[in-house]
Amino acid sequence: MTNYQVIWRGPVLDASGYGIASREYALALDRLGVDLIIQPYTWNFPYDFSNKNKKKRLLQLIEKPFQKNKQKILIYHCPPGNIDDINKERKNFDRILFNTVWETEKIPGPWLPVINACDGVCVPCSQNMDAMIEGRVNVPVFLAPHGADTQAFYPGNKKLSLKEAKGKFVFVSVFDFQHRKNPETLLKAYWSEFTSKDNVLLVIKTYGSKREKILKSISEYKRSLGFTNETAPLHVITGIIPEKQLKGLYTLGNAFILPTRGEGVGLPYIEALSSGLPVIATGWGGQMDFLNEQNSFLIDFKLENPRDSMGSKSAISKLYPRLFKHEDHLWAEADLEDTKRQMRLAYENPHLCKQKGQQGRLDMQNLTWDKAGILLKKAIEEILS
Numbered sequence: 001m002t003n004y005q006v007i008w009r010g011p012v013l014d015a016s017g018y019g020i021a022s023r024e025y026a027l028a029l030d031r032l033g034v035d036l037i038i039q040p041y042t043w044n045f046p047y048d049f050s051n052k053n054k055k056k057r058l059l060q061l062i063e064k065p066f067q068k069n070k071q072k073i074l075i076y077h078c079p080p081g082n083i084d085d086i087n088k089e090r091k092n093f094d095r096i097l098f099n100t101v102w103e104t105e106k107i108p109g110p111w112l113p114v115i116n117a118c119d120g121v122c123v124p125c126s127q128n129m130d131a132m133i134e135g136r137v138n139v140p141v142f143l144a145p146h147g148a149d150t151q152a153f154y155p156g157n158k159k160l161s162l163k164e165a166k167g168k169f170v171f172v173s174v175f176d177f178q179h180r181k182n183p184e185t186l187l188k189a190y191w192s193e194f195t196s197k198d199n200v201l202l203v204i205k206t207y208g209s210k211r212e213k214i215l216k217s218i219s220e221y222k223r224s225l226g227f228t229n230e231t232a233p234l235h236v237i238t239g240i241i242p243e244k245q246l247k248g249l250y251t252l253g254n255a256f257i258l259p260t261r262g263e264g265v266g267l268p269y270i271e272a273l274s275s276g277l278p279v280i281a282t283g284w285g286g287q288m289d290f291l292n293e294q295n296s297f298l299i300d301f302k303l304e305n306p307r308d309s310m311g312s313k314s315a316i317s318k319l320y321p322r323l324f325k326h327e328d329h330l331w332a333e334a335d336l337e338d339t340k341r342q343m344r345l346a347y348e349n350p351h352l353c354k355q356k357g358q359q360g361r362l363d364m365q366n367l368t369w370d371k372a373g374i375l376l377k378k379a380i381e382e383i384l385s
Helices: 017-031 052-062 086-091 111-116 126-134 183-193 211-224 243-252 267-274 306-310 336-348 350-365 369-384
Strands: 004-009 035-038 071-077 095-099 120-123 141-143 169-176 200-207 234-238 255-258 279-282 296-299 301-304 331-334
Touching: 004 017, 004 369, 017 035, 017 052, 017 071, 017 267, 017 369, 035 052, 071 369, 086 095, 095 369, 120 126, 120 369, 126 141, 141 369, 169 183, 169 243, 169 267, 169 336, 183 200, 183 211, 183 336, 200 243, 211 234, 243 267, 255 267, 255 336, 267 279, 267 350, 279 336, 296 336, 296 350, 301 306, 306 331, 331 336, 336 350
Parallel strands: 004 035, 004 071, 071 095, 095 120, 120 141, 169 200, 169 255, 200 234, 255 279, 279 296
Antiparallel strands: 301 331
């Protein structure tokens, strides 16, 4: 057990991307013998644990007492914009480390005072490293990439039972229903490229809004584009689903697709590749630390100001303008025609999909949460020293 104590403040019981990363980082530190206490917060997306031992250990760490005779380091795992006054914590902790993630090529200006009031900041991708350094962050910046749970997500998982998918080439997409994820290009490319005569199905698993609102947004968008019932079929799953179903959704698919505008990591890409599923993705963002031509179909893009697409009448999901409407920020706008081309290429080449998926599985086996924990532990000890 370490001679210091880490207080981990993160959404470890949530089903969001932050929630997954938060509990896996914390548990990785725990496995390394770090004396760790968890102080959880929630964004009200409760996670349905299939691994009861994991949940049991998290609850034990939540109930763990403070050690009076040890140095204490607080790790905030959240966006800096969620913190009101970092200096209030100085009375209770020897050091403060931020662990966060961002999705454009620059960090928001209001984040700077919060990050610079800490003793360091930890990020999960090289693009975030550059954004922090170029954004005048004057405290140490550390890299601790996310890991892959290749034991939970693997090609042998039982496929999700979905009668519409029988005998078809299945595209799978998993995302929070927000503008940054680019549901517009995903849907438009699919409806433009495929018709009901193609042996294909797109399955979207999304959350973040009520089911009725999501379905209405998709339906109205389809109508506005002038598409008829001759388009290829779409199946939408909404809300938080049990992990067993999520695992089976990936293995149901032939290819995963998300033409995102910006990612700090993109955990669904990792889960898909771990499941042996090739990825069709925008060729820009934090995911490019682990995506390549050998495991993915990469979509061409242009860097644009987020306000350009957010101001469009075609935007169909949550915008989060407070986060992304910055004058000088850029993110990627996936090329529609190339998105269609990559989808068609995958559809017509199932053997290539299988080959890329197998390579992706091998790549993810080298991307572990234990490695992430080691790097995070080094960052902690460097700050304490």
